Structure formats: structure tokens, C-alpha cells
Amino acid sequence: MSLIFNKREIYTSPKEAFKFSLKSVDDLKTDCLFVLDANVLLLPFTTDGKSVEEIKRIYTTLVNEDRLYIPSQAAREYLDNRSTKLTDLYKLISDKSSQNFKYVCPHPLLSGMDEYAELEQLEDNLKEALKSYRNKLQQTLMSVKNWGWNDPVSKMYHEVLDGRILDDDHIDVQIVEDDLKRRNDHKIPPGYKDGSKEANQAGDLLIWHEILYLAKQQNKDVIFVSGDAKSDWFHKSDKKAIYPRFELVDEFREETQGKTFHIMSLSQVLSIFEASDEVVSDVESSEEKAAIKDTPEAKQEKVIEGHDVTSQYSELLGTPNDHLLLQTSSTWKQKQGLDTDTYMVSELDSYGKIVAKYEIYDSTEMRPPFSREVTYRKFANKI
Structure with missing residues (x-):
């Protein structure tokens, strides 16, 4: 008309x-x-x-x-x-139960160190705390379900x-x-x-x-x-x-x-x-x-799933405190004396919108002194 x-x-x-x-x-x-x-x-x-x-x-x-x-x-x-x-x-609660924590792998060379013994004890305590945490998560989920x-x-x-x-x-x-x-x-x-x-x-x-x-x-x-x-x-x-x-x-x-x-x-x-x-x-x-x-x-933004790696990499990437880092995939290879884990990580703002993506390279030398180096590449939002 x-x-x-x-x-x-x-x-x-x-x-x-x-x-x-x-x-x-x-x-x-x-x-x-x-x-x-x-x-x-x-x-x-x-x-x-x-x-x-x-x-x-x-x-x-x-x-x-x-x-x-x-x-x-x-x-x-x-x-x-x-x-x-x-x-x-x-x-939101359920996703928290799938978070993983990477512990230090046992190594014979470290077995006699007092510091390593203390680290193992702390890991044991952490495992118990995480077990209690996950149990409480499940109880909370059950309460929500019973509503x-x-x-x-x-x-x-x-x-x-x-x-x-x-x-x-x-x-x-x-x-x-x-x-x-x-x-x-x-x-x-x-x-x-x-x-x-x-x-x-x-x-x-x-x-x-x-x-x-x-x-x-x-x-x-x-x-x-x-x-x-x-x-x-x-x-x-x-x-x-x-x-x-x-x-x-x-x-x-x-x-x-x-x-x-x-x-x-x-x-x-x-x-x-x-x-x-x-x-x-x-x-x-x-x-x-x-x-x-x-x-x-926001409606066109795809829902992203992955492991929360904010604590591991937020300082490296310089992300704001209220942003979340989710590892969406990983690969592993050994080459030229380096053991390298490569992670694809998405940065989400406080509203859950993807604002950046990264490829993180976590490399450790396979021989003493086992030096470690973590580097990354930042991509545009759409990759």
C-alpha cells in the first residue's frame, strides 16, 4: 500500500x-x-x-x-x-563439572626433591578438593532438576x-x-x-x-x-x-x-x-x-563448547578479568627435540560473545633442562 x-x-x-x-x-x-x-x-x-x-x-x-x-x-x-x-x-552449572586440571606428570628425576614431594602433596589435596567440588556441583544440579x-x-x-x-x-x-x-x-x-x-x-x-x-x-x-x-x-x-x-x-x-x-x-x-x-x-x-x-x-553467534583455560593463559594473552578462555581443540607432536601441544582457544566477553581466537603453542624440551616456552598467534574473530 x-x-x-x-x-x-x-x-x-x-x-x-x-x-x-x-x-x-x-x-x-x-x-x-x-x-x-x-x-x-x-x-x-x-x-x-x-x-x-x-x-x-x-x-x-x-x-x-x-x-x-x-x-x-x-x-x-x-x-x-x-x-x-x-x-x-x-x-551453566553442568559445564563447570567438565573442567579439567592438568597435573605435573611423575618423573624419576624429581622423585628425591623436597619441593617435588610438597608439590605431590598439594596435588593430592587439590584432587580431594576438586572431588568435593564436583560432588557439590552434582548435588546443585540435582536440586535445580528437582525444582x-x-x-x-x-x-x-x-x-x-x-x-x-x-x-x-x-x-x-x-x-x-x-x-x-x-x-x-x-x-x-x-x-x-x-x-x-x-x-x-x-x-x-x-x-x-x-x-x-x-x-x-x-x-x-x-x-x-x-x-x-x-x-x-x-x-x-x-x-x-x-x-x-x-x-x-x-x-x-x-x-x-x-x-x-x-x-x-x-x-x-x-x-x-x-x-x-x-x-x-x-x-x-x-x-x-x-x-x-x-x-x-548475538543470535547468529554460534554456541561454543570447550574447556576453561582462563587461569592458564589469561596473563599470557592479556585478557580482561571478566573474559573467558575456552580451549576448543588441541593437537600434539614431537619434533626437533620439542614436545609441543597446540591449542585452539576462543576468548569470550562477559556476555558470551567471541571477541578473539588464538592458537597457543606450549612447547617443552625433551631433554634436560626441560625448558618450556609458550607462544601464541592471535586471529581475527572469524577463522
Whole structure:
């Protein structure tokens, strides 16, 4: 469809839109409704226990004031993705159990040395410690497996959010489908950016219809709590979400007779309700990681598996403290009096993205004094 007149479709009452003044968050936070998106419901699975407790405290306050709601569509999307969060956690712990430690090989020439005897004792102690560590890992994995659907986050939601799911019986799917086509034709948010999806293309629009219906029914301003920073929800600067699309703000104003619509992240909501700096920082970190994972680049990144060799080679390679080094393959050869192990190693940043790859050569002379030399080559990210 032609876009020649699409602005008339988007801004149906420009006079009212021109003079509309948006209330600030501070002005409406004590009386408005808070609506939770699916990604916000999933976020606590990647935070710590202290953050979950603080989220529970604030949600409980809002529920007691009858100001917290979850769209049915957001609940469906949460239920559809919750298992991924739990399996990711299980894999994170499970992968630690496969880490190996290289011990010094026995050598007759060293057998009479006091230092070597002490080293052997330390190795024995280390083996016992690693055995206990792996046993605890297995116990932790079993506990996670036994959660079923009663993990700490789900239990908190059962306790606090029971009865807060909106009833969407008023939704006419044919009307929503027609509206989605109209928005796609005229590039009207939300939803038109999801046109390439194979499924759930109307997910954002269904949530939007539920928000509009709720606001009209209760005659209230709304803060939509979401980590979705797609460009059909936000105006952006340098890829950072700045504020909600004015088309959304104006449509909300028109549908609700002058009410205000804001979008905030969970960390921002925690901040305005005076959560501790530690909790806000923890949730912000989880939001940043989730945002990176949702980028097209991150989705195309292959999952990498290997042994953690960070402690062995981080100093040699000069990698940041929060980066991980994974050995993905190795070869061995003896040539010209050298015993050489060659390792392919990938460097992952704190978000799990590969930022560099290395080939490490660990060579030891086969005759006394058994000198050792470790060198490496660094490759571009794609090799």
C-alpha cells in the first residue's frame, strides 16, 4: 500500500497531539498502573536472590494497591520461554563439572626433591578438593532438576502475582489481525517490525490492545515495564533507547482521553521505588546482557563448547578479568627435540560473545633442562 498519506493515518488529531503535555514519571508513579512485559517476567531468572526479594517487595506493594497487571499475551510468552531460562542455568552449572586440571606428570628425576614431594602433596589435596567440588556441583544440579516448575522465581510469582493476569476475552483476533495489517502498511508501531517473524507476529500488538483496554477501563495513566528496545517501541540515539515512540504516546492519549503512557525498564522501576543501588546495578547488568543476546549479531553467534583455560593463559594473552578462555581443540607432536601441544582457544566477553581466537603453542624440551616456552598467534574473530 502507498505511504503517500500515512501520516494522516498515524496522527488523526494533530491539533490535540501538538498541545498535549506528557506527565512526568514522578508526577504519576504513585497513582498510575504498572504493566509487566514478558521479558521483565523472565529477567529475575538471571539476577541474584537479593534482587528477587527486592522485586518481590515492590511487586507486593503495587499488587496491594491494585496497580500491577500482566497482559495475557505477556503471560503466554513468559510461559513459553521460562523453560529456556532454567535449562540455561542447568547448563551453566553442568559445564563447570567438565573442567579439567592438568597435573605435573611423575618423573624419576624429581622423585628425591623436597619441593617435588610438597608439590605431590598439594596435588593430592587439590584432587580431594576438586572431588568435593564436583560432588557439590552434582548435588546443585540435582536440586535445580528437582525444582520442576517450583523454582524460586516461579514460586515468588505464584505468591505475589496470582490474579494479576488480565482477562483478554474482549480481544477480537480478527480485529487485531486487520489492525496489524494496517500498521504494517503504514509503518505504525507497535508490531510492524515483527512482520518477518514466522510466528507470534501479533504478540506486541496484542499486548498493546490489552494495555489500551486496561487504561480505558480504569481511566489511568500507564507505565509499561519492558526491556524491549525495538525501534517500533522506542526512539533511539546511537542504538540506545531514549524515549517511547511518540506515535504510541499519542495513540494512548487519544484512546484514553488524555492519559499518559511511559515505558520503563525494570531497573528504572526499582530505582524510583528506592531499591538499593546494589540491586539496581544487578538488574541493570542482567538487562544489558539480555539486550545483547537479543541483537541479530548475538543470535547468529554460534554456541561454543570447550574447556576453561582462563587461569592458564589469561596473563599470557592479556585478557580482561571478566573474559573467558575456552580451549576448543588441541593437537600434539614431537619434533626437533620439542614436545609441543597446540591449542585452539576462543576468548569470550562477559556476555558470551567471541571477541578473539588464538592458537597457543606450549612447547617443552625433551631433554634436560626441560625448558618450556609458550607462544601464541592471535586471529581475527572469524577463522
